[in-house]
Amino acid sequence: MAGHSKWKQIKHKKAKTDAQRSKVYTKVIREITIASRQGGSDPNGNPRLRLAIQTAKENNMPSDTIQRAAKKGAGELEGQALEEFWYEGYGPAGVALIIDVVSDNRHRTAGEVRHALTKHNGSLGENGSVSWNFETLGVITIDKTRVDEETVMAAALDAGATDVSDEGEVFEVYTDPTELFQVMDALKKANLPAESGEIQKVPKTYVKLSADDARKVLTLVEALEDLDDVQRVSANFDIPDEILQQG
Numbered sequence: 001m002a003g004h005s006k007w008k009q010i011k012h013k014k015a016k017t018d019a020q021r022s023k024v025y026t027k028v029i030r031e032i033t034i035a036s037r038q039g040g041s042d043p044n045g046n047p048r049l050r051l052a053i054q055t056a057k058e059n060n061m062p063s064d065t066i067q068r069a070a071k072k073g074a075g076e077l078e079g080q081a082l083e084e085f086w087y088e089g090y091g092p093a094g095v096a097l098i099i100d101v102v103s104d105n106r107h108r109t110a111g112e113v114r115h116a117l118t119k120h121n122g123s124l125g126e127n128g129s130v131s132w133n134f135e136t137l138g139v140i141t142i143d144k145t146r147v148d149e150e151t152v153m154a155a156a157l158d159a160g161a162t163d164v165s166d167e168g169e170v171f172e173v174y175t176d177p178t179e180l181f182q183v184m185d186a187l188k189k190a191n192l193p194a195e196s197g198e199i200q201k202v203p204k205t206y207v208k209l210s211a212d213d214a215r216k217v218l219t220l221v222e223a224l225e226d227l228d229d230v231q232r233v234s235a236n237f238d239i240p241d242e243i244l245q246q247g
Contacts, residue, residue: 027231028056029069030102034084036073043070047181051197058196080104087113088130091122092216095207095237096130103229112227120220134201134234137162138180140173140187141195147171152192159186170195174202203236214239 031052039046043053049070056066071077083106087099103109117123140161142152149171153164156173161183163174175183177199184197209217217237224233 023226023228024059025061025065026228027102028052028059028061029065030082031231032056032066032069033073033080033082034102036070037075037082038073041070041074041076047178048199050181051199054197088125088127089117089122090125090130091117091120091220091235091237093207093209093213093237095209095217095235096133096203097122097221097224098131098134098201098234099224100201100231100234101229102231109227109229112229113224116223116227117220120223121216122220130236131201133204133236135204136177137200137202138175138177138183138197139200139202140175140180140184140197142171142173142187142192143195144170147192155187155190155192156183159183159190201234203234206236206238208238208240 032049035046035049035052039049041049043050053066053070068077072080082102082104084100084102085106086101087097087110089097089099091097099113101109101113114124140156144166149164149166152171152173156164159182160179161173161175165172165174173183173187173194180197180199184194187194214237217235221233221235224230
């Protein structure tokens with residue numbers, strides 16, 4: 001599974017601005033709203049909402065904003081008519097893309113996504129054209145400087161994880177999506193607290209990129225993630241470490 005976390009590592013190195021924080025807030029609020037609509041406003045009985053609230057707190061979102069979004073999703077307060085769906089497509093070098101969105105206007109969102117793809121040498125695909133190459137997994141990130149791989153592997157597998165991968169700066173623990181929090185809690189009890197835990201679409205195969213293609217793909221993914229309606233972009237690119245180190 002090596003490679004899928006490269007984009008996250010690159011983004012972590014970027015400086016945060018007020019504009020970026022505002023976009024993060026918008027995306028997290030929408031995720032809370034959708035999660036609450038699907039599973040209710042109590043995070044104890046709604047793992048997806050619990051994860052969204054955790055992300056909100058990591059980004060210093062005020063508690064009243066979190067509560068309001070959850071109540072809107074559950075129908076306890078009036079809110080936007082949001083729906084969740086995704087697009088499939090391709091980027092430079094044949095990189096496969098899944099673009100998850102939450103929107104109150106499909107027509108607007110389709111136009112914005114298509115424009116971003118076309119502008120940056122990408123294209124939309126048919127439903128099912130690339131999703132076969134992705135599997136939905138729980139992904140837990142652990143700082144490599146704090147523990148060795150053998151210790152992580154033993155604790156993770158004992159907790160019910162399916163695999164552990166060395167992703168350069170971090171270890172990533174993979175779980176069934178329904179067991180993400182169970183494994184996170186077990187790792188915490190074993191004194192291996194996670195930096196993050198997410199449900200992700202993880203590629204089964206990867207496209208290794210040249211330096212030129214890497215720049216093109218990263219520009220496209222950043223343009224897509226900059227759209228208000230786009231929640232996340234999953235892609236099967238792998239950028240060799242020597243290219244990443246070149247900046």
